[in-house]
Amino acid sequence: MLRRHLINAFALTSALLTLPAIAAEQGKPTPTAKELLAKSTAAEWRTPDPENLIYMQLPQGRVVIELAPDFTPLHAANIRALVRGHYFDKLAIIRVQDNFVTQWGDPNDDESGDKSKIRPLGKAHKTLPPEYTRAIDAKLPWTPLPDGDMYAPEVGFSEGFPAARDPATGREWLTHCYGAVGVARDVDPQTGSGSSLYAVIGQAPRRLDRNLAVAGRVLEGMPLLSGLPRGAEPMGFYTKPAQRVTIESVRLAADIPAKDRPALEVLRTDSPTFAALVDAKRNGHNAFYTLPAGKIDLCSIDIPVREPQPAATTSH
């Protein structure tokens, strides 16, 4: 028995909705994501602004985070200031709570920490306005999803990020999907400086939306954050300091010479290929998955990332 066939959901790819010509051939298996991506054009991929791209080096590898300054501009600026001051170097992953979040920051900036050893924030601000939502900007691209959402009037993608909006209030916000990077804070909403961040590693905790600022998302390296032993203390804190993963360094792409910069490209969420991938996941079927879901929820959609292709860039 070929157990490998089991359940590679991302291989579920077709374009039945966007490509009516294919809809006539519903008996045919849906093209795979790999097949759809192979047909993408160079213009459908974007290179994130190096001012928004952060490399977090862990002992096991690299985590790449893209900031979302159009949603959380003050937090993006503050996180850049922290990174440029090498604030995160030799700090640690301080908690991993199963089916919830992995959080990193200063272990001393905590109830059990040594307050006298708290690392100063350098040129960064200690407090910031919350930035939980922003005004809807009609000039920015918005790619809505067709199946609705339990938690918000509309969901879709804005500038490459899973997002929600409420036309009645005119507000828009980033959602707590898998891989979202949020800003930890104390009870006071102003205390989220970006000096401690968390990434969602489980079922999307959408009830956090609009209660915490989402500063960006992980583009690469999620397994390095999600595949860690869970902390045994309440909320996933580690019992012993030695159990924490030490962060080797955190750098901004813009501060690395372009030729040394590990580059990557992200599929545009307003591209035809992305639309085809979404429809494939909604309606895909093949010999293994015979029953298409017919629906897709916001946080079940992957946003493809790749290394730059030779034709698209000369930096690699």
Add this chain to the structure above:
Amino acid sequence: MLRRHLINAFALTSALLTLPAIAAEQGKPTPTAKELLAKSTAAEWRTPDPENLIYMQLPQGRVVIELAPDFTPLHAANIRALVRGHYFDKLAIIRVQDNFVTQWGDPNDDESGDKSKIRPLGKAHKTLPPEYTRAIDAKLPWTPLPDGDMYAPEVGFSEGFPAARDPATGREWLTHCYGAVGVARDVDPQTGSGSSLYAVIGQAPRRLDRNLAVAGRVLEGMPLLSGLPRGAEPMGFYTKPAQRVTIESVRLAADIPAKDRPALEVLRTDSPTFAALVDAKRNGHNAFYTLPAGKIDLCSIDIPVREPQPAATTSH
């Protein structure tokens, strides 16, 4: 700053909907889950049938799985036969795919395996009818959720399991929520014997519902399955056999003398305390989370498990 305050979502607990007397006090912080559970009665907890309770011993600890024989009776029987034949002992966790599943079984029963070393299934069947859905049984308790669902006409809890149903077809099925244990198979729907199982470790892949049989769910020990290094090969398979976690043993609770059996209790999903917890997660607010979601999705609801209390049982 008390970073511990960050985001303990499970502490979000109130009973604004079910207890109108409390609704009048909306300014007060919502009681925590711990506070609500402390008020639960012994009758609100159930002890799973030892014929349905499986202990999987891994080097790092124990995973406890509850089978769902009312949904997948033939698979439950076959898994019991496999366990009683010690089929799983010294087999392995063969793949961990990020944001998807952890799967275990016979490493040789795979494309890259040594077919000559495939372990025989003993008294268990090699093939079974799929059991993806069952007829709705009006005699069994059904606890519906109030906020709808994207993938099914109705969702809720049946006998302690997250489930969905379609009154139009009269069918009901277990959903692929975090911790769901599914039956791996080959392309042929009859090839899912239960000799290879998977647990959901990420955003609920609801598009798998009704395409694969869900045989039960993990009651305890999810971190031992979710906190593993992800495999580097496609679909999360490990590159080297040495990277696999070896399963020490798998036993049925019924085969262990009651006095030696690690017992546990599960909160009944048709109990008032469970309803209060669900409402708390829907509408909870406190000094940290000031904006209640007002909604809850099926796969975001935790089902509490505890060690038996002295007053409730004498087995511990």
